[in-house]
Amino acid sequence: MPRWTMSNKMLPNRRDILVGGTALAAVGLGNVSPAQTPVSSSANDRLKIAAIGVGGRGGSNLRTMEQTEMVDVVAVCDVDTRFTDQAVQRHPKAKAFRDFRKLYDAVGNDIDAVVVSTTEHTHAFATMPALQLGKHVYCEKPLAYNIDETRQIAEAAERAGVVTQMGTQIHAGSNYHRVVELIQSGAIGDVSEAHVWVNRAWGLQSEADAKKHRDLLHVDSRPTDMMTPPDHVDWDLWLGPAPVRPYHSVYFPGPRWYRWWDFAGGTMSDLGSHWNDLPFWALELDAPTTAEAFGPPAHSEIAPASMSVKYEYPSRGDRGPVSVSWYQGTHKPEIWQRGEIPRWDSGVLFIGSKGMLLSDYGKHVLLPEESFVDFEPPAPFVPDSPGHHEQWVRACLGEGETASPFRYAGPLTEANHLGNVAYRVGKKITWDRDKMECVGCPEAAPFIAREPREGWSLS
Incomplete structure (x- = not known):
C-alpha cells in the first residue's frame, strides 16, 4: 500500500508571489501543479480526448470541453448506451465503448487525454490506466472513492508528470x-x-429532486426484492469494483447512489x-x-x-x-x-x-x-481563470498550469x-x-x- 506523503506546500502563496518576481506572479496562487509534460508541444494543436462517463455531469463536462474548440473527441464510454449514442451523434468519428478497460486497449495510443466523469466508486479505476499510459486527466470530484484510492491516484499522477485537474469548477470562480x-x-x-x-x-440538487425521489429516500436498508436492469444499462459494469448487488432503482440512476456507502460518501x-x-x-x-x-x-x-x-x-x-x-x-x-x-x-x-x-x-x-x-x-494576485475546463485543456496543450491538480486535490479529497x-x-x-x-x-x-x-x- 502506498505511503507517499502528499503536500500542497509547493503551491505558491501570496508571500511567494511577492518575493518570487514576475514568473510566479504570472502563474498565480494555486495554479502550480506537479511537473507537467504535455503530450502536445504546441498550443496550436488540438487535444485528442476520450470521455469516460458521458451522461449527466459527464455530458456537461464533454459539452464544455467541446466549447473550447480545442479538442477532438476520439472515444466515448458509458455503461448506459443512451448516453454514448447521444455523444456519437455529436461526434460521429468517435468510437463508442461500454467498458473503459476496452477503450484503453483499443484507442489508448490514439489519445492525449481522458475526461473521467463516472460514478464515484469507479473514478480511480477509470483514471489509473490513463496515468499509467502517460495521458493527461480531468477527473470529476471526489478524486476517488476512499483515502487509499485517492493516495494511489495522486502518487500515480506525480510519477506520470502529466497535466491533471479535479472537477471543482467553483475553484475557477x-x-x-x-x-x-x-x-x-x-x-x-x-x-x-x-x-x-x-x-x-x-x-440531491434541489427540493424538486427531493420530492421526485421521496419514496426512495425513505429506504433505509438494502432492498431484498429483485429488479431487472434496463436493456440500455450494463449493471455489472456499473458496479465495477464495488461489491455485487442486484440491480435496484434505489441505486440507479443518479443521484440515488450518492447515499449508499458501497458507491459513494x-x-x-x-x-x-x-x-x-x-x-x-x-x-x-x-x-x-x-x-x-x-x-x-x-x-x-x-x-x-x-x-x-x-x-x-x-x-x-x-x-x-x-x-x-x-x-x-x-x-x-x-x-x-x-x-x-x-x-x-x-x-x-x-x-x-x-x-x-x-x-x-x-x-x-x-x-x-x-x-x-x-x-x-x-x-489582485490570483489571476482570473479562462474557465476550469478550458484551463485544463490549455495546460494539456502546453499553455499555463491547472488550478486544482491532483497534488492539491488529493489531500483535499x-x-x-x-x-x-x-x-x-x-x-x-x-x-x-x-x-x-x-x-x-x-x-x-x-x-x-x-x-x-x-x-x-x-x-
Whole structure:
C-alpha cells in the first residue's frame, strides 16, 4: 500500500508571489501543479480526448470541453448506451465503448487525454490506466472513492508528470479568488477557525429532486426484492469494483447512489470537494491531525443526511493551528444558529483576530460590516481563470498550469473522506498521514481502503 506523503506546500502563496518576481506572479496562487509534460508541444494543436462517463455531469463536462474548440473527441464510454449514442451523434468519428478497460486497449495510443466523469466508486479505476499510459486527466470530484484510492491516484499522477485537474469548477470562480486574497493578505488577521455548512443532503440538487425521489429516500436498508436492469444499462459494469448487488432503482440512476456507502460518501465527499476547497486553499491546509464527527449513529449501508465534523490542522509556516468544522443538512454552526451572522443556506465562515469573512460560491462579505467600511482590498494576485475546463485543456496543450491538480486535490479529497471515517467509527480519530492509518483505531481500516471486486485492480 502506498505511503507517499502528499503536500500542497509547493503551491505558491501570496508571500511567494511577492518575493518570487514576475514568473510566479504570472502563474498565480494555486495554479502550480506537479511537473507537467504535455503530450502536445504546441498550443496550436488540438487535444485528442476520450470521455469516460458521458451522461449527466459527464455530458456537461464533454459539452464544455467541446466549447473550447480545442479538442477532438476520439472515444466515448458509458455503461448506459443512451448516453454514448447521444455523444456519437455529436461526434460521429468517435468510437463508442461500454467498458473503459476496452477503450484503453483499443484507442489508448490514439489519445492525449481522458475526461473521467463516472460514478464515484469507479473514478480511480477509470483514471489509473490513463496515468499509467502517460495521458493527461480531468477527473470529476471526489478524486476517488476512499483515502487509499485517492493516495494511489495522486502518487500515480506525480510519477506520470502529466497535466491533471479535479472537477471543482467553483475553484475557477473570481469570488473564490478574491476570498483567498483577502485571507492570505491578512484582511481579518490570523484565522483560528473556519466553518463550512451546506443545506443539501446526499446528491440531491434541489427540493424538486427531493420530492421526485421521496419514496426512495425513505429506504433505509438494502432492498431484498429483485429488479431487472434496463436493456440500455450494463449493471455489472456499473458496479465495477464495488461489491455485487442486484440491480435496484434505489441505486440507479443518479443521484440515488450518492447515499449508499458501497458507491459513494454522501454529501461529505460530494459537496465537501467544492465547499471545503475554499478554506483548504485559502489557509494552505494539508492533512488534519484529528477529526471528530457528530450526528446520528452511523448506518451500515447509508451515508447520513445530516452530520458535522471538526478537524484540527497543525501550524503551517507562519500560520498557527486552525480548526475547520463541516456541517451538512440540518447541522449548522452555533454562531449561525444564534443569528450573529447572515443565515445563508450554505456558506464558509472564516474567523480571524481582526474580524470575520463569510462567503458562498458567488459572493462574500467582511464582518462586522461597520468595521470594514473604509477597507481597501489587496491588489489582485490570483489571476482570473479562462474557465476550469478550458484551463485544463490549455495546460494539456502546453499553455499555463491547472488550478486544482491532483497534488492539491488529493489531500483535499483525503480530508473529506477522513470526516466520513470519523463518523463511521463513532469517535475522535488521530490521523497518521504517512502511515495512512488512524492511530490506535484498527476498526477504521475498512473505511480507509477496501479490496476491489475480482477482475478489478489499480495495479
